[in-house]
Amino acid sequence: MKYFKCGNCQAPYKIDEAIIKKVQVAVNCPKCGVKNIIRFGPFLVVQSKDKIQQFPLKMGKNTLGRKTESSGADFQLEDEHVSRNHLELVLEETDNKLFVTLEDKGSLNGTFNKNKLRLKPSQKYPFKKDDFVIVGLSKITLKIN
Numbered sequence: 361m362k363y364f365k366c367g368n369c370q371a372p373y374k375i376d377e378a379i380i381k382k383v384q385v386a387v388n389c390p391k392c393g394v395k396n397i398i399r400f401g402p403f404l405v406v407q408s409k410d411k412i413q414q415f416p417l418k419m420g421k422n423t424l425g426r427k428t429e430s431s432g433a434d435f436q437l438e439d440e441h442v443s444r445n446h447l448e449l450v451l452e453e454t455d456n457k458l459f460v461t462l463e464d465k466g467s468l469n470g471t472f473n474k475n476k477l478r479l480k481p482s483q484k485y486p487f488k489k490d491d492f493v494i495v496g497l498s499k500i501t502l503k504i505n
């Protein structure tokens with residue numbers, strides 16, 4: 361059994377590992393009933409005012425920016441406080457360990473760590489499991505199941 365937390369009410373619940381052969385499963389929270397999509401790789405949980413989104417991360421470079429018609433960002437947020445090319449996450453594997461670094465690409469409104477410190481542009485910030493940053497009106501957490 362593996363334990364997870366509902367993204368809505370934070371209630372813990374367990375999942376039979378036999379079904380964790382897929383990249384993701386959808387489970388309705390036994391407490392509040394909200395459908396949680398659970399992914400089994402590294403992914404970002406983007407918590408905005410009215411919704412929670414989950415984005416799977418790929419090895420190498422992953423970009424995040426504001427949603428526009430011409431945006432080429434891998435992850436697009438509908439938030440005017442987010443720059444078109446806001447930040448970049450790089451996933452690398454060394455000695456079977458996964459390392460994730462986060463870099464602000466010179467965004468207008470910045471990227472803030474959990475201590476509310478603004479990351480310097482081009483600073484390579486080590487982004488660890490369950491760590492989060494604030495971008496615009498969203499909280500972005502790194503999840504690795």
Ligand SMILES: [Zn+2]
Nearest residue numbers: 366369389392
């Ligand atoms: Zn719930």
